[in-house]
Amino acid sequence: MLKIGLLGVGHLGKIHLTQWLSLKGVEITGFYDPDDANAAAVEEQYRLKRFTDPASLIQVCDAVDIVAPTTQHFSLCEQAIRHGRHVFVEKPMTHTTEEGRMLMKLLSEANVKFQVGHVERFNPAFLALKDTPLQPMFIEVHRLAQFNPRGTDVSVILDLMIHDIDIILSVVNSTINRISASGVAVMSDTPDIANVRIEFHNGCVANLTSSRISLKKMRKMRLFQKDAYISIDFLDKKTEVIQLSAPGEAKGLFTFEIETGSGKRAISLANPPVKETNAIRMELELFRDSILHNKPVAVSVFDGFQALDIAHQILEKINKSYSQ
Template sequence: MLKIGIFGVGHLGKIHLSQLMTMKDVEVVGFYDPSNAHAASVTTQYNIPRFTIAEELIQSVNAIDIVAPTTLHYNLCELAIRNGKHVFVEKPITNTVEEAKTLVKLVDEAHIKFQVGHVERFNPAFLALKGYDLNPMFIEVHRLAEFNPRGTDVSVILDLMIHDIDIVLSIVKSTINRISASGVSVMSNTPDIANVRIEFHNGCVANLTSSRISLKKMRKMRLFQKDAYIGIDFLDKKTEIIKIKTPADAGLFTLDIDTNDGKKTIAIDNPEIKQSNAIRMELELFRDSILQNKPVAVGVIDGLQALEVAHQILQKIGQSQPEV
């Protein structure tokens, strides 16, 4: 049985809590949240104790789930690791790159399980591509959201785009050569909309756009690689593969197209989307990594790498801002 404590029971924290409360081999020992309003609703609904001292909750459990504001991540992670506790922390891993680098060392020395909540890795539309050979040379991403004051304590890069940064880093088999970026603060004190171009040493280019001031929601990623186009709709949970037909594509819908090199046959594949709860899946994998001594799904190095790129982007945006 995994005894776990949750830090932060705001909007996302309550979602985590609802999943953990119904999870096999998991006991939620209690929660920590300085907000009396959050605490009152959780104690009433779930009948679990509220801890008012963070260290007391950490000492009462085997693992903690951190869904607190980003600025609190490092201190809570450090306290838990130094007490030998396993950690699940929401993205971004920490507020600064130096904090994340310190956690990498602490995790390595403590030999505990440490997972970062990059939840889009577990989106059914992305999971549908498991086993497919992804080797993109151009990536186009749009992640648009309507304005919501919640989350504006950090920039749109750390709030939304970091999801796509993590996905791109996980599928591009190369290191970064160059980053260019521009962004604008509209409704908050940090960039609310940004466009980023990431160039990799293998020639792949990723063009990412994120906005939290849009009138409609969109979470789409398009991958272009030799002989294939892959479309991923993270919002509507749809995946499409359009590629030059091979003998293995028998049974797929095909279409003949006239080109300058003659007629080519393309095959259209819509992989089966197995509906699942991405948050529940990542938390279950965290549980299994501890109880079955398995590697975590998204580790501390993954969290650090995504954060490093995010901060490089923020630096580029800062450099591109006109002087007033």
Template sequence: MTTLKIGLFGVGHLGKIHLSQLSTMLNVEVAGFFDPSDANAAGVHELYPNLRRYESAEELIMAVDAIDIVAPTTLHFELCQMAIRNGKHVFVEKPMTNTIDEGKTLVKLVEEANIKFQVGHVERFNPAFLALREYDLKPMFIEVHRLAEFNPRGTDVSVILDLMIHDIDIVLSIVKSSISRISASGVAVMSDTPDIANVRIEFHNGCVANLTSSRISLKKMRKMRLFQKDAYIGIDFLDKKTEIIKLKTPEDEGLFTLDIETNSGRKTIAIENPEIKQSNAIRMELELFRDAILQNKPVHVNVIDGFQAVEVAHQILQKIGRGQTEN
């Protein structure tokens, strides 16, 4: 099988994780990297002394078949555009772009080009979420908490584009309806952009999603709760656990059950803990990107998915901005 030559843009903390996965992947050759930081480059050369550091982004793009962008968000658009115009496949970390206009331009460029373009929404590949692939998700209420300790590394963008965008993407992928209304509030505490935010997204089908994200918490939490007809589904993205509590059906024999007296009579509840198949989410998304190119398959998180998440994130930021102006 053909070997895919990949160039890596950005070898900071996450970039080094990508490099460690790509360098041990079948049918992949990491041709080199580009990063203006001498400190980052030195860290790479300690582990990969023979890996070439390119002096310019253009030079690296021209030397490879595909690029993996793990650079700051503000650089995503320029690098994506340069690669697409040169016919190169692109994997770009979330958020896809820094602005809605940049996202619109990339959508148009990708649609016109004969390349594969995948966005790194890694929570799509979290084992706890993958455990629900065969389950019929039709939530009518969603509650999400994503809390993180403060880390200056992510503060080049707001908590919406840094953390909440993971959950925006997941919610948009499972709610099969368009958005009717967004309400939001947020506060900048440690940086120049919101560090904590609460958002309510209402959909035309009646579903409501409440999302809370904070990067100034004392503990970590990444939980999503889905409520739908006759079922509650809990997903713990951090501890990789999934739980389904539902009204028992004939297919639920063998599950732990509980009888509950209600106003309409006795109901039997079944509790299911789907099997969690442990996997490396970053490696999985990069392998799927490789396979999409070498086997000419669709990518799993495409440019439209990436754009929609960015668009909703910016609508939230606009709501927060208006609220702060009105106060």
């Protein structure tokens, strides 16, 4: 039985806790949370032991799930790794890139599993494309959220956009050539809305817009590649693929032919089946399996650092535009 300790049981931490309780092969040793009122409520509702400091909890479990504020991620990860504990940590994995580098060095010398919580990797709308070749040359992303004071300890880049940065880095097989960005702090001390252009060496361009001061929610990504347009709706869990192919080769719910300068082509519209999946449950389940069966983790420390590094490069660009 894998003994899990939760470090942080706020809004997201409680969601993690609920999922852990539904998984086989794990046992919740207890939790740490500095908020007395919140901790008392969790103790009463879930009948779990509260630890008054992280070190005490780390010592009596096999793995920790860190769902604390981002500024605390490094210190909690460091304690757990030094005690030989496996770590699942919510994105972004650390607050700064320097902390991220120190964490990677620590992990290179430790025999533990370390997974970063980039949950959109497990969104069923994205998983529906597992059999679709993705070679995008232009990507457009809109991730819009209504204002919520929770999460404003970091910028909208580290809070929201980092989800899309991670997805883009996972599908574009190229290094980055150039980043341009602009952003504005409206309701907090850090950017609340930002637009970013990422240019890759293979010619792919990604245009990302993230906002946490919008009137409506939106989490959409559109990918354009040779002979195909792919739309992913992370919020409504819908996926659409429009494909251009030779006549007779088109596959989909709806197909028709058009005349082009190079002859007839077939256009097909398909909606890959989107299975009902709880993304948080899936990522925690895979983390459990990586420990119990000694498998590679689903989202590695390198993946987490890549997304973190790009996010901070974006923040530097925005900060420079402020100072000019």
